[in-house]
Amino acid sequence: MMYRLIPLFLLALFSHSAAAMGPWKGECHEEVPCQLGDRSYHIKLPDDWDGTSALPVVMHFHGWQRTGALPVRHQRISGATRRRGVLLVAPTGLRKTWDFWGAGSADVDFARAVLEDVKSRFPVSDDQVYVSGYSWGSNMAWRFVCEDGADVAALLAISGTLDQDEVCDTAPREVRQVYGLNDPVLEYPYGPRGEQDYAVALWREKFGCGAGTATGPWQQVPFLTLERTVWTSCETGRVSLDVHPGGHFIPHGWIARQLDELLDLPHSYP
Template sequence: MRLISLIFASLLATPALSCGPDTDCALGERHYRIAMPDGHDGTTAVGAIVFAHGYRGSARGIMRNQNLRRMVSDMGLALIAVKSASDDWVLPNSPRRKDVDGSVEFNYMDAVIADASSRFAIDTDRMMMTGFSAGGMMTWNMACHRPDMFAGFVPISGTFWLEAPAECAGPVANVIHIHGDDDPTVPLAGRPIADTHQGDVMEALDMYAAYGGFGPSATRNTERLACKDRSNPAGDILNFCMFEGGHSFRSEYVKFGWETFAGSGKL
């Protein structure tokens, strides 16, 4: 009996062992999941990609994307999958939530990073946030309201609800927006949803370009992406990349974002 009690006490004393890619890391009534790179020694600090799911998504669903998991692991990075409290993120001007300021989600993200970096060997200076669809909306809001939390932000197929904020918090963030050129779910100009409207991607980019003092764009093409790259005198990045197609996600877009930031010395 004493041996069983000691084992139980030991398990309670090591909460890091109780969560990971297949088990929730509890944060009060919220949670997240994390996958360290394969073969990680448990002590060497590694960079991280934080991924926000789309509408009705989950941290578990993100971790079930084996292609994403394998890619991030091969990059030597941790994958942190965050989870909304209900079906969707509570963001300004979102459906039936026009009067919220988003602080509940921003505070949750603060808590996730603090908790993950205390449980796991995470280099908080080498973190990038990304997300698809509603997760892209979450990513844009984080870039505006918590810009110093991540070295770069890659919103995919999602922007602000209704309209871009009048102003953002400093410092200026590094942002790469990726979007399909024929997206019917989140069109570039947005569409009505319930009692609100999706925002216009170009308006968001124009707002941030003015806010960050970004100059004219330069064209750059990859195999799948047609990009318009901007920078400012401080060397910050604001890129807009389109792919042919609709509302779809490829893991390679996440890698493209990380490698772009890394190649510019941001990570």
């Protein structure tokens, strides 16, 4: 009887291991890009994924003169996603940059094609697709959700926006923006009368938000304090704006904190 059970046990063990590894491991992962026509993107699987459960997704647009290979190695990006059961997807821009300047960008179509390709490879949780970006990648993330963001759960934008008078056909369900008040690269977008909350004016108007509420300082690391304002009294959606006294960088633990809140996880670092 025992001998008859051993092959069944080995088969079950092999099946579990194969599911956990999956054919995608051999095709593209981390430093090996996933080809999509003449373009590509990178992915980073979460730790301890069982190979079958539906995955939340963060699609992150890299900064200027970078590629999708950077976010999947970046501690403040992939270090957050992989510990929280989230699949990180990082497209690569043509000539290492993005066309976010006006409506009708081909990069919007490319990013949508990336998401569809990811869904053909992995089981994706459709109501947990998040779009993120840093610097010019943040501008591109704004452009994407502005034109094709109806199915996006949240925009996680870091140190970059579009003009606040942009007309957006679509919007995500939620917007979360962070910016350094002393950013020397993409200067903080104060309003015409110096309003500090102008950085998210477009979304507050589109969502029909009332007055914001300052929720006070918070930290993920002791050397950086952020101040948050939230707009929750909106006809649709929700907006939050985090500002800090620093410059042009991805704040330590910021993406991690957003995912903890969005996924209803206990706060942790990293």
